[in-house]
Amino acid sequence: MSNVIEIKPLTRVEGHGVARIYLDGKRAERVELALTEPPRLFEALLLGKSFEEVPEIICRICSLCSTIHRVTSLLAVENALGVNVSPVTRLYRELIVNGGHIQSHALHLFCLVLPDYFNVASFAELAIQNPDLLKLGLKIKGVGNLIQETIGGRLIHPVNIIPGGMGKRLNRDELMKLQEALEAILPDTVKAYDLFASFDALGPPLPRSSFMAVQGETATPFFGDRLNLSNGRSVSAANYREVLHETVVRHSNAKQSLFEGEETVVGALARLNVGIKLSSRAGQAFFNAREKLIAADIWSNNLAQAAELILAVELSLEIIATLLNFDKGSDKPVTIARQKGSGSAATEAPRGVLIHSYSFDNRGFCTTADIITPTAINQSAMERDLLALAREMEGADDAELKLKLEMLVRAYDPCISCAVHLVRL
């Protein structure tokens, strides 16, 4: 006789999901992670839209990662149409992506995950029980948002970054304000890292995975043209279709992506394990707690995100220093001719590998769109870990089991709106 334990809805994650554990007697027999987000059909919405509209529409796939979706979409559109943007434009895009990582990681760590370490149900209880810690996180998060709003013109769904360039570049004062704010939170990010390094794992050891991340020879962290795996495999990101296979799963509105038939994990922990280039303080922090991060299970993803908070702040400061040395130059974006073309781009979203790929007809209207999101890639490893954890906890009472399983889902920091999107046309 089988019995089902259902966690509905999964809370403190982005989007709508349900986890079901099917028991045979006491033993967990199988697990379903159902991403029940209403179908978004974004790839279908993009068809027939002009190349200018594509980035403006697709960033609405998800608010938590709207910046990286927008930037990835711009890169894919520009690759498709053979457009080269100026070095200054590239730097602004890198800066806003770092701002996005700061805001997303700080939101996840302090508003969604931290309550678990203090046995409370939400940020609201944390605000009463431990207000200083919540405020520390919100201060860091606020600076990520300041970067996104100053460059993007808006907090969520940035508007100021467009195909070929930017609407308006920042002036010196604005850059220096960002610099000041970033310098102020750098010590806070180190504090945040030490805090997460001081916590024990939230649950028993889980299976280890191969990790995957986007890298490039010369490219800066979070950008690149290759998909590298922790097992040494490396493929060109443009050939992602040869290795990443999507399948429709009956119980979920998202499609699962497997790397050559096997689950692989993406995200902050994957980036550290594949070997993202670290800045000085981030490198030091990583070294100090390396035994918790190297070849670790997913519980360590929270600590890895904290390491990336330091990294993103340091990278942002480097970029601003470079931008302050550039002459202001022309604001005018590159003019783009309407033409036929196909192209893709891969980046590191806060939650891991993100790929956009488009084709346009000779009038610049979108004819195919394909998007692979980190949560779709992580989905099968999440299910594997949920099953392992449920078996490890055999005999635990339902409430305790549900609590731990939810913590496990949260450690992956899933973005369900992103995962339930669209897919290849």
Next chain:
Amino acid sequence: MTKPVIAIAGLTACSGCQLTLFNCEEELPQVAERFSFASFPMGLSGGNECAPIDAAFVEGAVSTPEDLETLLNLRNRSRLLVAIGTCALWGGIAAMKNNESRKELAETIYGDSAHSIKTFAPGPLQRFVTVDFSITGCPPEKGELLTTLASLLHGTLPVFPGYPVCTECRNRENLCLLIERNEMCLGPLIQAGCNARCPTVSIKCEGCRGPAAEANVASEMELLLGKGFSRREIASRMRRFYPEWNYEQRY
């Protein structure tokens, strides 16, 4: 004084309206202190699915039976139902292709598996329930969300501008992208309150806040057609956040 009880839920959407609350970094601890949360799946575990609510904030369009169930549950329990964001108020980005068959759109994505997916053309909340108050925007402005929360504490609701983006844009002395740069700016039709964010960084208004009161749609159409834009391009852009424009409307 007892704390007002609020609930926050998302339907078919990107969670951006809920994130807007988290983006009030300065004010969030105070919000946590002054309100009691009945349910807010993105922000808290536990929650109470039966308790009466003073104000329910609902993000997103309605496009599945589950969306409708959530909406009806919240409507039944709440004194005020607040539509938050463009999707909840106008249909938003999910509704832009409501003139095409939802079934075919789903098949484009899910292929043969599409038949098992229950979805209908996304619609705004007011198509299904009475909506007491709305905060527009994609994303909504932090200020408008906080003003609404603060007003609730005083037992009232704020009044937001019904005039178009152009009014704010002119106040900021921006270059007019529509007249002076011949761009497809939707400022004349769109509800203000964003302080003309986009035109201020030289980006044309994409219309994310939905129609202003008494929008002169026919005139904007004539103006844009006169500038050489095709009807297809204009309609595509105008439908992005609101699929039901009356292109003949004149004031």
